[in-house]
Amino acid sequence: MSDDRTERLSVLKTYKLFVGGKFPRSESGRVYEVTDHKGSWLANAPLSSRKDARDAVVAARKAFGGWSGATAYNRGQILYRVAEMLEGRREQFAREVADAEGLGKSKAAAVVDAAVDRWVWYAGWSDKVAQIAGAANPVAGPYFNLSTPEPTGVVAVLAPQESSFLGLVSVIAPAIVTGNTTVVVASERAPLPALSLGEVLATSDLPGGVVNILSGRTAEIAAPLAAHQDVNAIDLAGADPELARTLEEAAADNLKRVVRPQPVDWSADPGTGRLLAFLETKTVWHPMGV
Amino acid sequence: MTNPTNPTNPANPFEYAPAPESRSVVEIAPSYGLFIDGEFAEAADGKVFKTVSPATEESLSEVAHAGAEDVDRAVRAARKAFGKWSALPGAERAKYLFRIARIVQERSRELAVLESLDNGKPIRESRDVDLPLVAAHFFYYAGWADKLDYAGYGRDPRPLGVAGQVIPWNFPLLMLAWKIAPALAAGNTVVLKPAETTPLSALFFADVCRQAGLPRGVVNIVTGDGSTGAELVAHPGIDKVAFTGSTEVGKAIARTVAGTEKKVTLELGGKAANIVFDDAPIDQAVEGIVSGIFFNQGHVCCAGSRLLVQESIQDELLDALKRRMRTLRVGDPLDKNTDIGAINSAEQLARIRTLADAGEAEGAERWAPECALPSSGYWFAPTLFTGVTQAHRIAREEIFGPVLSVLTFRTPQEAVAKANNTPYGLSAGIWTEKGSRILWMASRLRAGVVWSNTFNKFDPASPFGGYKESGYGREGGRHGLEAYLDV
Numbered sequence: 001m002s003d004d005r006t007e008r009l010s011v012l013k014t015y016k017l018f019v020g021g022k023f024p025r026s027e028s029g030r031v032y033e034v035t036d037h038k039g040s041w042l043a044n045a046p047l048s049s050r051k052d053a054r055d056a057v058v059a060a061r062k063a064f065g066g067w068s069g070a071t072a073y074n075r076g077q078i079l080y081r082v083a084e085m086l087e088g089r090r091e092q093f094a095r096e097v098a099d100a101e102g103l104g105k106s107k108a109a110a111v112v113d114a115a116v117d118r119w120v121w122y123a124g125w126s127d128k129v130a131q132i133a134g135a136a137n138p139v140a141g142p143y144f145n146l147s148t149p150e151p152t153g154v155v156a157v158l159a160p161q162e163s164s165f166l167g168l169v170s171v172i173a174p175a176i177v178t179g180n181t182t183v184v185v186a187s188e189r190a191p192l193p194a195l196s197l198g199e200v201l202a203t204s205d206l207p208g209g210v211v212n213i214l215s216g217r218t219a220e221i222a223a224p225l226a227a228h229q230d231v232n233a234i235d236l237a238g239a240d241p242e243l244a245r246t247l248e249e250a251a252a253d254n255l256k257r258v259v260r261p262q263p264v265d266w267s268a269d270p271g272t273g274r275l276l277a278f279l280e281t282k283t284v285w286h287p288m289g290v
Numbered sequence: 291m292t293n294p295t296n297p298t299n300p301a302n303p304f305e306y307a308p309a310p311e312s313r314s315v316v317e318i319a320p321s322y323g324l325f326i327d328g329e330f331a332e333a334a335d336g337k338v339f340k341t342v343s344p345a346t347e348e349s350l351s352e353v354a355h356a357g358a359e360d361v362d363r364a365v366r367a368a369r370k371a372f373g374k375w376s377a378l379p380g381a382e383r384a385k386y387l388f389r390i391a392r393i394v395q396e397r398s399r400e401l402a403v404l405e406s407l408d409n410g411k412p413i414r415e416s417r418d419v420d421l422p423l424v425a426a427h428f429f430y431y432a433g434w435a436d437k438l439d440y441a442g443y444g445r446d447p448r449p450l451g452v453a454g455q456v457i458p459w460n461f462p463l464l465m466l467a468w469k470i471a472p473a474l475a476a477g478n479t480v481v482l483k484p485a486e487t488t489p490l491s492a493l494f495f496a497d498v499c500r501q502a503g504l505p506r507g508v509v510n511i512v513t514g515d516g517s518t519g520a521e522l523v524a525h526p527g528i529d530k531v532a533f534t535g536s537t538e539v540g541k542a543i544a545r546t547v548a549g550t551e552k553k554v555t556l557e558l559g560g561k562a563a564n565i566v567f568d569d570a571p572i573d574q575a576v577e578g579i580v581s582g583i584f585f586n587q588g589h590v591c592c593a594g595s596r597l598l599v600q601e602s603i604q605d606e607l608l609d610a611l612k613r614r615m616r617t618l619r620v621g622d623p624l625d626k627n628t629d630i631g632a633i634n635s636a637e638q639l640a641r642i643r644t645l646a647d648a649g650e651a652e653g654a655e656r657w658a659p660e661c662a663l664p665s666s667g668y669w670f671a672p673t674l675f676t677g678v679t680q681a682h683r684i685a686r687e688e689i690f691g692p693v694l695s696v697l698t699f700r701t702p703q704e705a706v707a708k709a710n711n712t713p714y715g716l717s718a719g720i721w722t723e724k725g726s727r728i729l730w731m732a733s734r735l736r737a738g739v740v741w742s743n744t745f746n747k748f749d750p751a752s753p754f755g756g757y758k759e760s761g762y763g764r765e766g767g768r769h770g771l772e773a774y775l776d777v
Contacts, residue, residue, distance in 0.1 A: 132442060137767055139749035140426065147753050147769065232758070245549025252544030254713065255537070255556065255759045273777075280757050281764050284732045284740045285747050 015043050015191075017052065017215065018198025020059030021208020027051050032216070034192060037102030045191045048216035050224040053183065056212035057228050060154045060181040063209030068151045068179035076126030079177055082204040083119035089200065090116070093165065093193060100164040100190035114267055115169040122173035125275060129178055133276055142288040149279040151179035152257055153232030156225035158218060160237045163266040164190035168197065170266050171237050174274035176210055183212045183231070185222055185238065191215035219243055226250040233257035233278050237264070306619070309626040311413045316404045318490065321352040324360055324513060325496035327367035328506025334359040339515070341489055344410035345623050345632040345667040353489045356512035358521050361481070364510040365527040368452040368479040371507030376449050376477035380436030387432030387474060389502040394425040394467075397498065401491060405463055406623040408490040410632030410668070411586055413624050423748055424467040427766075430750035431471035434771060438476065441768055447775040449477030450553055451529035456519040456543075457492075458535045459485035459634050460589040460690075465534050466492050468765045470509060471750075476774035478530065481510045483522055487635045489513040520546075528552065532773065534591075537688075537714070537759050555763025555773040557591065557755055559688040560716030562737065563709035564594030564745060565699075568603045570721035574743065576610045579694070582719060582745040584618060584630055584672050588692040589638070591760070592717035594745055596678075596685060598705055601698045608676065608696065615672050616659040630692060633668040642670050642691035649675045649684035654695070680711055688714070702727065706734045715757030719745045738764070 015034075016023040030047035046052075067075070086093065090112050098108035133149040155175045160167030164187040175182050186194030198213045214221050218238055226234055226247040234256050236244045244261050251258050259277050321338065323330035337355035342348060356364070375383070394401065398421040405416040438447050453473045457465035462484055473480050484492035492511050499509050512518055516539070523531050523543050533543050534557040547554050564582050566575050582594025599607050623631035633639040650656050654675040663669040670691055678685050678695040685695050699705040709718055718737040720728050728742045738756045741747060748754065753769040755761060763773045 135753070135768055137749070137751045137753070139747075139752050141747070141749070143744070143747065143749075145749070145752050147767065152757075241549070248548035249545050252541050252548065255541060255544060255558070255761065257762055280738065281753050281755070281769055282732075282738060282740060282757075283753050284742060285744055285752070286728065286742045287744050 013043065015045050015195045015215070017046050017048060018195065018201065018211070018213040019052070019056050020062070020212065021202060023198065023202075026216070027055070034190070036099040042099055043192060045195065045215040048214040048221050050220070052214055053221050053224045054228070056183040056214055057154060057225070057230055059209040059212050060183050061230055063181045063207055064153060066207055067176070067181055067210045070179070072127035072130070075177060075179065076123045078205050079119055079123035079126065079173060082200060082206065083116050083123065085200045085204045086112075086116045086119065093196065096193045096196055097165045100187075100193055101162070111166050115166045118166065118169050118270070119173055121270070122177045122275070126177050129275060129279075132272070133279060133281070137283070144286045144288055145283065147281050147283040149178065150282050152278045152280055153180065154230060155180045155182045155278050156222070156228070156231050156234040157182050157184045158222055158234070158236055158238035159184055159186055159194060160264070160266065161187050161189065161218070165193040165197070167237070167264075167266040168194050170270055171235055171274065172211055174270070175235070175278050178275065178279055180233075180278050181210045183214065183225060185218055185225070186213055186215045187238065188216070188218045222247055223250065226256070227253060229254050231256060235259045235274070235277070236261045306627045308622070310622060311403055311406075311624045311626060313403060313407070313624065316400045316407070318351050318404070318407075322489070322493045322513070323354045324356050324364070325493065325509075325511040326360070326364045327370075327510065328500075330496070333357060339486070341408060341487065343407050343667075344487075344634050345664070347666050350408060351490060353493070353513045356483075356514040356518045361512055361518060361521040361525055362527075364481040364512050365452055365454070365522075365525050367507040368481050368510050369527055371505060372451055372479045375479050375505060375508050378477075380438060383474060383477065384432045384435035386502055386504055387428050387435060387471060390498055390504070391425045391428035391432060393498050393501050394421070394428060398422070398425065401463060401494060403624065404494060405491050406631070408488045409459060409462060410623050410634050412628040412631045414626055414628065415586060420461055420464045423750070424463050427464070427467040427750040428471045431475040434472070435475040438771070438775070441771050443772060443775050443777040447777055450774060450776050451478060452527060453478045453480045453530040453532060453774065454522040454525060454528040455480055455482040455532045456522060456535065457482065457484055459488040460586060460591070462488040463491040463495065466495055468534070469532050472765070472770045473532070473774045474508065476771055478774050479508045481512060481522060481528070483512050483514060483519050486515040523547070530554075530774065533557070537761075540761055553773070555755075555765070556761035557763070557765060558716075558759065558761035559714055560591045560593065560756065560760050561596060561686065561688055561712045561714045562592055562594045562717040562719065563596045563598050563735075564719035565598040565705050565709060565721065565731065566600065566603070566607060567722035567724070567727065568600045569723045571723065572603070572607060572610055575607065575721040576614050578719060578721060578743070578745040579611060580614055580618070583694045584692050585746050587630055587633055587670070589634060589690055590746065592739060592746065594717070594719050595689060595693070595695060597694055597696045598699050598708055599696060601700050604698055612657065612659070612674070615674065618659070618672050620661055620669065620671060621664060630672060633670050633691065636668055638690065639668040639670060642689055642693060645684055645687060645689045646673060646693055649678070649682060649693075649695070652682045652684075654678045654682055654684060680708060686712065702731060706731065710734075710736045713759040716760035717741065
């Protein structure tokens with residue numbers, strides 16, 4: 001029955017999570033079927049459990065000291081390196097984005113190009129954000145007084161559901177460029193571009209644990225993240241209104257900073273909103289005298 | 291009222307004579323209504339409550355208790371006023387705020403006495419700290435009202451609408467200023483609820499608004515207890531919640547607004563570490579420790595309630611600190627020589643006592659100078675605990691009273707780890723002569739305000755607010771505008 005002209009059978013990729021710089025399967029051993037827009041099978045993605053979410057938080061916390069303590073120049077170069085690595089894999093991502101979002105070839109390529117450019121844009125912010133978000137404060141007394149932004153800490157990020165790649169990059173990059181570390185929940189229906197991004201990040205000098213990527217049911221993974229006492233903030237971009245409300249309530253328990261979901265055109269100029277959302281302002285006083 | 295003489299020298303010839311500030315500069319009416327839409331009115335259900343002087347337990351006045359209907363009326367009034375107010379040229383809004391700043395300055399003696407009467411804080415503090423800062427805050431934000439385009443929030447940033455603001459009892463008028471000044475500058479209108487035990491200065495502020503000719507409905511004051519605050523926060527007609535108070539209530543507010551469009555800023559509790567290194571100037575550090583924890587009876591969210599002292603100088607520092615604490619004068623808030631006034635309420639006194647007792651029960655060693663306390667009113671002597679561990683309740687929970695917990699450390703790394711070992715992150719203090727160490731420490735302390743070789747300094751130009759469970763958002767400075775703009 002085999003044809004004489006044997007077509008080469010392609011080698012499929014086992015998509016895995018990205019946690020602490022490594023590529024584990026879900027500890028639960030579960031996967032779920034990911035299909036393209038027409039319903040054809042693409043891959044079995046890990047169906048992450050609450051335990052996976054907790055492990056990812058541990059990895060993100062462990063990475064926070066080093067990453068937030070790195071120089072802004074260093075972080076900027078690493079984000080730029082991500083863009084470099086991504087540029088070299090544009091075709092792969094264009095294919096994955098086309099499958100994920102049902103886009104034609106050229107549209108998918110444009111999305112990937114925009115995502116590469118977004119890394120470049122945010123890379124440049126690393127050593128400028130303190131200059132637009134900080135302040136030298138003229139207090140009425142003999143004191144030196146300076147306000148500087150610092151990263152909030154571990155940020156849980158629910159990536160946008162529809163924009164599986166440009167949206168994803170647009171929520172990760174602004175969080176990490178200032179020194180936060182993240183646990184990212186990929187688009188539930190279209191997680192493959194996110195899981196592949198892990199491979200790019202792993203080869204971009206980004207310290208393990210700065211970005212951790214989980215796939216699975218958004219509601220299942222997000223609940224333990226929103227309630228986690230060692231998560232400092234949560235970006236609800238990928239939550240529907242009902243889930244967002246529940247998560248925001250849970251997040252109140254340790255007063256996480258919350259970015260509520262809102263309609264976003266991910267191809268537009270992102271502005272500084274997300275960049276500034278996960279920063280704390282620290283103000284240092286010192287007397288002047290001789 | 292009595293003041294302790296120096297117990298080591300009872301015949302001290304330098305003992306101060308009483309120097310009371312005159313009460314006659316302030317005229318408190320027997321009752322006050324709610325200030326809604328430019329007029330005072332009784333609560334819809336006629337409910338009232340008394341506000342007492344915590345120093346004497348004397349009733350000062352009877353104040354209307356706002357219920358749901360009153361809150362609703364206040365929010366509607368603020369909404370009605372919003373259109374015109376927000377459409378005013380910024381320069382005009384600025385002039386109203388400058389007027390308010392000036393009137394507060396003119397009436398500052400009256401307002402300082404009132405504040406000390408209703409709150410129990412020493413007149414020296416209400417006169418020299420609270421009131422000057424209130425006026426300065428309005429003056430600072432007045433200048434922003436016509437410069438919002440340059441504040442870094444984009445061209446023509448828009449106000450949010452109606453702000454619901456709930457403030458605490460520790461700095462009643464100052465917290466009002468922190469809330470109202472930036473809100474009005476940005477073009478919002480407000481409904482403000484002062485604390486149940488200290489409603490009077492906010493009601494006097496309503497009169498300041500009248501004198502300033504502020505359009506009706508721009509500022510509305512609803513007095514009441516926690517239930518009034520809860521009504522306000524939950525009201526669907528407000529666009530912004532600003533709260534200063536306990537972390538517990540802050541969390542409840544964050545839950546209430548979940549799933550809404552309301553913007554929130556929270557200034558909550560703290561358990562600040564005041565860290566003293568072996569090379570610190572001891573006398574200055576002692577002054578900083580004392581002002582850090584005993585300023586305003588320790589009713590300060592950013593109080594330096596955990597003293598972290600480097601082990602090698604513990605004895606020397608504690609000797610000096612105890613010597614200084616013996617000279618603190620506890621008593622009549624209106625006496626100009628008083629250092630520590632009355633605890634704000636019986637409820638707060640009970641909480642301080644419970645935690646201090648827990649400190650003893652858990653094995654820490656308690657010390658307080660001999661100190662005669664007045665027989666009526668609510669009082670607590672300045673108190674020091676040594677031998678405190680990080681697990682003790684007095685090292686973990688906010689006491690919000692004149693109680694200092696002393697812990698020790700050996701290395702800067704250990705000091706940072708202990709300082710950050712708290713769910714709070716509002717403030718911290720560092721005492722050392724070494725500049726590089728100050729900056730190294732300051733960059734590692736997870737706190738919104740770091741005072742180095744000083745403590746408890748405030749300024750309208752300086753952003754204030756916490757990390758972690760001390761809340762989010764900043765008040766003061768350019769940063770404080772963000773809370774009231776649609777950005």
